[in-house]
Every structure is written in C-alpha cells, then in structure tokens.
Amino acid sequence: MANAFTDLLAQKGTLMADGATGTNLFNMGLMSGDAPEMWNTDEPKKIIALYKFAVDSGSDLFLTNSFGANASRLKLHGAEKRVHELSRVAAELGREVADRADRKVLVAGSVGPTGEIMEPVGPLTHALAVEMFHETADGLKAGGADIGWLETISAPEEYRAAAEGFALAGLDWCGTMSFDTAGRTMMGMTSEAMVEMVHGLDNAPMAYGANCGTGASDLLRTVLGFAAKNGQLPIIAKGNAGIPKYHEGHIHYDGTPELMGQYAVMARNCGASIIGGCCGTMPEHLVAMRAALDETPKGDAPTLEEIVEVLGPFSSASDGTDGEGPVRAPRRGRRR
Template structure:
C-alpha cells in the first residue's frame, strides 16, 4: 500500500469521487466545441474553483481536467505538441487544491479515449495508443497526480493500452468503462468481462468500474453485474446525474441531490467502494452524496426492481438480458468528453 489511494481505501470503507468537469465548466463560460483542457492556460482559476468546490463538498478524489489531453484530441486544437505540458498543468492545479484540504485528497489523472479508431478499421495501432497514453500519463505524474484514472472506455484494446502506459510510467491505475449500449460498452463488453482487458499485465488495477452511461439506475444495474476477477480491485461507480434533456437551448440533467443521495446509498449496497458523479453532477449534488456516505450502513445488494423503485426506470435492460452481436471488443471508437 505504497500509493495514496490504496492507503485511503484501507482507512475508509467508501470514498467519494468528484462530479462532472465539462457540464460544470459550461456553467461558468465554456463554449460548445471548446476544449476544457485549453482552460488550463486561459482560465486556470475556474478549474481551481471547481476542484475546490468538490473538495468543500466532501470529495476524497478529484479528477484532473485532462480527459481529452492526449495528442490525438489536442491536435484538433493545434495543441498536440503541448500534451506533456498541459497534463502537467492539469495535475499541478488539482494538486495545489488537494494539498491544502486539511485531509487526504487523491489527485486522479483523468485519461480518456484517444478518439481514434484502431486498425484495421482505422489508423491507430496498439503501439501508437500505448505511446499516446504514456506521454499523457508521464505529464500527469510529473504534475503530482497520485493515480492514472482511465475512464469512459469502451474497447478492451484501448483500456489495455492505457493501463500498459500507466505501468510503464510506474503509476498505479484505475479503469472504468461506459456501459451505455444495451448494458454493455459500445464495443460489446459485458460488465462481468471488463476486468479481462488488463489480464497478464505486470501490475493489477487498484479499482475497476463504470462511469458516464445513461443514468443512475442503469449504473447500479451495471454494478450488480460487474466482476473484478482476481484483481482484488475496488469497485467504482460514477454515474451521470439523471437523464439529459434539451431545455431552452441547454442540456439539463434530471437528477436531484436527493436522487443522487439515493443512488449513493444503493451503490454502497451494490458493493462500490468509490462512488462519484459524472455528467451533470454539481458540487451541490456531491454534498448530498457525501452525507449519504457518512450516514448509510451497507445492506444486502438491491434487486433491479428495488433500484427502479428507488431511483427511477432503466433506460436499457441489464446486460445479461440483452444479446447483441457484431460489436468486436478492441476496435475502438470516438469517445466523448467526461461530464
């Protein structure tokens, strides 16, 4: 337990991860099509303020503003040559907030998909993917990140490439997928098989789980089916704050603080040890989730029917109730921004 996340997991039964990055930055001026990572240079104080708001509302883990800070995504903003520097800045901004929190706060270096398609359907080779992630994670490590937080993944090959890069950088790692397609990832991975993405690597993950997706109820259903294999990894559930709706030209998420508190209690019952929010989750939502963690005692896992009765209807059927074909895990897809 030489790393800070393992130590904190040993001290606490359940950790609270933060909420959304993108949707919260939209609230303070981020424009559609603008990369949040560019604000690391133009508006670092707004990113600092968001990290601080999450910490003030009880977050044990804050994710850096680096989800799309890999060379393939940054080239869309003519910033591919600044990959290492931007990731270092992202980690330093979060580190500065964590270091004055007065309690242990983990800085997790957010690593999202490359946005490229793997060969033979696309041009991205596995070796290029590993080097892309290695470059990003090296910057995050230099900036002070405690752990590489690989998130919103859908392809086994891309998960493995990112995890291999983390190992090469001597960084502990976590990985989560988005199970938004009939209860599976876009590339067809069932929650029970997700852990197999990193089988055989020199280091095992600290945590495995799910983020984003299509709402809290579906996230909990995914949690019931998630298997971490023999990794000993903690389970992560980081759900969107309800279902998005387009209202008066803006995307609004339906989840209330009360609903996110209910989701948090059920996530504890499902067995999650790291619980947070993704798209639409504000610091105010996170405060309600903190209270839920602090006051709820773990119970037996709920049934899907109990989840629906408490949090609301599923958008998809659970993965085991859906049989899909034609999606080969490991081919990659264009990921979407976190939060």
C-alpha cells in the same frame, strides 16, 4: 502494492470521488467546441475553483482537467505539442488544492479515450495508442498526481494500451469503462468481460468500474455484474446525475441531489467502494451524496426491482451478459 489510494481506501472503507468536469466548466463560461484542457493555462483560477467544488463538497479524490489531453484530441485545436504541458499543469493545480485541504484528498489524473478507433476496426495502432497514453500519464505524474484515472473507455484494446502507458510512466492507476449500449460498451464489452480483462492485465488497475453511460439505474446494474464475478479489485461507480434533457439550447440532467444521495448509498450496497458522479453532477449533488454515505449504514445489495423503484427504469431489458442487446457503432463524444 501500497500507495496513497490504497492507504486511504483501507482507512476509510469507502471513498467519494468528484462530480462532472464539463458540466461545471460550461457553467463557468466554457464554450461548446473549446478544449477544456486549454483552461489549465488560460484560466487557472477557474480550474482551481472546479477542484475546490469537489473538496469543499466532501470528495476524497477529484479528477484533473485532462480528459482530452492527448495528441489526437488536442490536434483538433492545434495543441498536439502541448499534451505533456497541459497534463502536468492540470495536476499541479490539483496538487495545490489538495495540499491546502484540511484532510487527505487525492489528485486523480484524468485520462480519456484517444478519440480514434483502434486496429483492426480503425487506423490507430496499439503502439501509437500506448505512446499517447504514456505522454499524458507522464505529464500527470510530473505534476504530482497521486494516481492516474482512465475513464469513459469503450474498447478493450484501448484499455489495454492505457495500462501499458501508465506502466511506462510508473503511475498507479484506476480505470473505468462506459456501458451505454444495452448493458455493453459501444464496442460490445460486457461487465463480466471487463472483470476478466482487468484481472488478467500485467499492469492491473488499483480499482476498476463504470462511469457515465445512460443513467444511474443502468450503471448500478453494471456494478452488480462486476460484483457477481467476485473479483479481487475494488469497484468504482461514477454515474450521471439522471438523464440528459435538451432545453433551450443546453443539456440539463434531471437527477436531484436527493436522488444522487440514494444512488450513492445503493452503489455502495451493490459492491462499489469508490463512488462519485459523472455528467451533470454538481456540488449540491456531491454534498447530498457525502451526507447519505456518512449517515446511512451499509446494507444488502438491492434487487433490480428495488433499483428501478428508487432510481427509475433501465434503458434496456438486458444488461448484455445474457448475449442479448445490440452493439452500435462508436462515437467520439466528450463527456460532460
């Protein structure tokens, strides 16, 4: 089905997404423990500046500041009744920035995990999860988002619930999972299992892929896993800007702009057609990624050895598709 996303992808062949939300907002003064979504109404100029970082750096789409805009997460801040409002305003601010750009730029409504564990492991029912995702998606659609953008999901059950929520809202969507446990998500999903899942959904995403995780090398190995399944949907790669380091009370990512430019080109060669950055990715990284994608012809898929040589070692010997690797207990962190 044609929409703004598929039209722009068909026109350009490769789309560059944006960088980090949390990293940039922390640099603007957001305090640890605060809800970034509250800034949509409290600090709208800063959210507009965040969006402009991506547009001015060459991104073809950017994500809205609505990652944690669901009833479960906002309840921690006494704002569970403001889900629709904060989602809508996040998209409205994005629409304002995109419509002023000198080229076509898409507003992707960010939707993160609920922060709860779904049945049968945890207490969150499928029906309630669908309701939460629907409320967020409906707010994003009301605010003018071109597409919804599910990200940092670990559980297949939650991914499926989000697909239903987007369907109820009538909002086309893309969706990524985070593979950070020996090539698997924290709930044990492998890259090949994700391909099978997304292609079997009644309301399939416009594109699927991986974001966040442990580092650019691991993420590209996951993208190679997606591509090996020869699915019919476009693949997304949104890797972190290197590895996080704790320094003087703050988390810093060690990926240089040059490294992220190399990552972007390798991600395209691995089979991704929507490429961006996640945690730690700043405007200077995006500028380098844009230049690298524009100036470097597409090449052959890299070998695992070539990925390691350029981007550094993998965090585990296995990518999870061979049945090896642990499955650790889930956590409830917020992406940075």
